[in-house]
Amino acid sequence: MELGLVGLGKMGGNMRERIRRAGHTVIGYDRNPDLADVHSLEELVGKLQGPRVVWVMVPAGAPTQSTIDELATLLEPGDVVVDGGNSRWTDDEKHAGELAAKGIGFVDCGVSGGVWGLENGYALMYGGDAGNVAKVQPIFDALKPEGAFGSVHAGKVGAGHFAKMVHNGIEYAMMQAYAEGWELLEKVDSVDNVREVFRSWQEGTVIRSWLLDLAVNALDADEHLDKLRGWAADSGEGRWTVEAAIDNAVPLPAITASLFARFSSRQDDSPQMKMIAALRNQFGGHAVEKK
Numbered sequence: 001m002e003l004g005l006v007g008l009g010k011m012g013g014n015m016r017e018r019i020r021r022a023g024h025t026v027i028g029y030d031r032n033p034d035l036a037d038v039h040s041l042e043e044l045v046g047k048l049q050g051p052r053v054v055w056v057m058v059p060a061g062a063p064t065q066s067t068i069d070e071l072a073t074l075l076e077p078g079d080v081v082v083d084g085g086n087s088r089w090t091d092d093e094k095h096a097g098e099l100a101a102k103g104i105g106f107v108d109c110g111v112s113g114g115v116w117g118l119e120n121g122y123a124l125m126y127g128g129d130a131g132n133v134a135k136v137q138p139i140f141d142a143l144k145p146e147g148a149f150g151s152v153h154a155g156k157v158g159a160g161h162f163a164k165m166v167h168n169g170i171e172y173a174m175m176q177a178y179a180e181g182w183e184l185l186e187k188v189d190s191v192d193n194v195r196e197v198f199r200s201w202q203e204g205t206v207i208r209s210w211l212l213d214l215a216v217n218a219l220d221a222d223e224h225l226d227k228l229r230g231w232a233a234d235s236g237e238g239r240w241t242v243e244a245a246i247d248n249a250v251p252l253p254a255i256t257a258s259l260f261a262r263f264s265s266r267q268d269d270s271p272q273m274k275m276i277a278a279l280r281n282q283f284g285g286h287a288v289e290k291k
Contacts, residue, residue, distance in 0.1 A: 001024050001025070001053070001138050001139070002024070002025045002026075002027070002048050002049060002052070002053070003019060003024060003025070003026050003027070003048075003053055003054075003055055003139055004026075004027050004028075004029070004044045004045065004047075004048050004052065004053070004054035004055065005019075005026050005027070005028045005029070005054075005055050005057060006028075006029050006030075006041065006044070006054065006055065006056045006057060006058060006067055006071075007029075007030060007056065007057035007058040007085070008028045008029075008030035008032070008035040008036065008057075009030070009057070010114075010115055011057060011111065011113075011114070011117070012028070012030070012057035013028075013035060014115070014117055014118035015055075015057065015084075015111075015117065015118075015122065015143060016028050017118055018117065018118050018121070018122075018142065018143060019139060019142045019143065021142075022141075022142035023142075024138065024139065024142060027044055027047050027048065028044075029041060029043075041067070041070050041071060041074060042074055045071070045074040045075060050076060050078060050079065051078040051079050051080070051135060052075060052076075052080070053079070053080045053082065053135055053139065054071055054075065054079070054080070054081050054082070055081075055082040055084050055109075055136075055139070056068065056071075056081060056082065056083050056084065056085065057084045057085055057111075058085055059085060059086075060085050060086050060087040060088065060091070060236070061087075061091075064083060064085055064087055064091070064095075065091075065095075068081060068083070068095050068098070068099070069098075071104075072098060072099055072102055072104065075102075075104050076103075076104075077102065077103025077104065078103065078104075078105075079104050079105070080104070080105035080106070080107060080132050080135050080136060081095070081099055081104060081105070081106050081107075082106075082107045082108075082109055082126075082136055082139075083095065083106070083107075083108050083109065083161075084109045084110075084111050086110075086161070086164070086168075086235065086237060087108065087161055088161065088165075088236075088240055089108070089158035089159075089161040089162040089165065089240075090158070092106070092108040092127065092157050092158040092160075092161055093157055093158055095108075096108075096128070096157040105128070105129065105131070105132035105135070106128060106132065106157060107126055107127065107128035107132050107133055107136055107157075107160070108126065108127045108128065108157060108158060108159075108160040108161045109124055109125065109126040109127075109136075109140075109160045109161075110124070110125040110126070110160045110161050110163055110164020110165070110167065111123070111124060111143075111164070112124075112125075112164065112167060117143075120145060121143065121144050121145030121146060121150060122143045122144060122145070122150075123144070123145065123150050123151070123167075124140055124143060124144055124150065124151045124152070124160075125152055125154045125159075125160045125161075125163035125164050125167070126140065126151075126152070126153055126154060126159075126160040127153070127154050127155050127156055127157050127158050127159030127160035127161070127162075127163075128156070128157050128160075129156075129157075130153075133153055162244070164237070165237045165240050165241050165244070166241055168235070168237040168238060168241065169237065169238055169241030169242070169252070169255040169259075170255065171211075172234075172238045172241075172255055172258040172259055172262075173254040173255045173257075173258045174209070174211055175211060175258070176254075176257070176258035176261055177254075178211060178212065178215055182194065182198070182215070185197060186224065194219075194224075195216070195219040195220070195223050198212065198215055198216050198219060199216050202216060230265055231266070232262050232265050233262070234259060234262045234263075238255070238258070238259040238262070239259065241255055242255065242256050242259055277289070
């Protein structure tokens with residue numbers, strides 16, 4: 001089938017290649033002309049035969065909104081827009097309503113796989129009406145990993161991005177656990193080969209995972225991570241997961257703690273720790289370190 005793909009960065013570019021390898025035609029547009037097959041959204045839509053499917057793979061928020069707004073003026077009834085970025089699920093409901101008013105379908109799709117997706121496939125979580133999903137299904141089948149799993153129609157519009165959001169929240173907590181364990185192993189004198197301890201966990205243990213494999217890869221490249229600064233961004237989905245938990249009164253202590261741990265990386269000299277040190281000194285005479 002034919003697909004229009006908007007956004008050809010690290011994810012979108014590899015997705016275009018994987019879909020083409022499956023025998024489908026992909027016409028890609030990106031603001032970077034060196035990556036694009038066409039020079040505008042209008043040209044992209046003009047090269048597709050109806051009913052069209054256009055997959056949007058741009059940053060969440062204003063870039064996604066402006067892209068969908070423009071597509072709404074170019075597409076026709078019966079066409080379908082897929083938002084495959086990391087949009088908030090509440091935006092999906094808004095976009096679906098705006099497009100439905102013009103007879104255009106909408107499917108939201110959470111995509112996981114990162115830079116490894118080209119070869120390994122992408123885990124897909126999508127939401128929308130069955131009829132709209134069916135129009136995109138050949139592309140889902142091309143992108144997913146081989147085998148019976150890795151792709152799910154999660155529910156109605158918004159379900160795909162909600163599922164991906166929770167996936168990323170779980171990812172936060174798993175990464176935090178590996179990071180804390182690594183720091184403790186590095187700290188003690190008795191363990192002198194932390195990298196190989198991590199490597200030994202890759203087989204036969206209950207904590208083996210792809211994230212563990214990636215941790216070993218990182219330690220192979222920089223055994224004590226001396227080349228890195230202790231700073232980590234949060235993409236927003238961890239925050240949305242915690243907000244959704246509050247809205248639904250669902251306790252998420254591990255995921256919430258892992259999000260707040262990211263914030264500690266923003267501080268080279270934590271004001272909170274200054275207060276804690278001062279209080280410990282006041283009530284117990286505990287030592288403090290002066291600047």
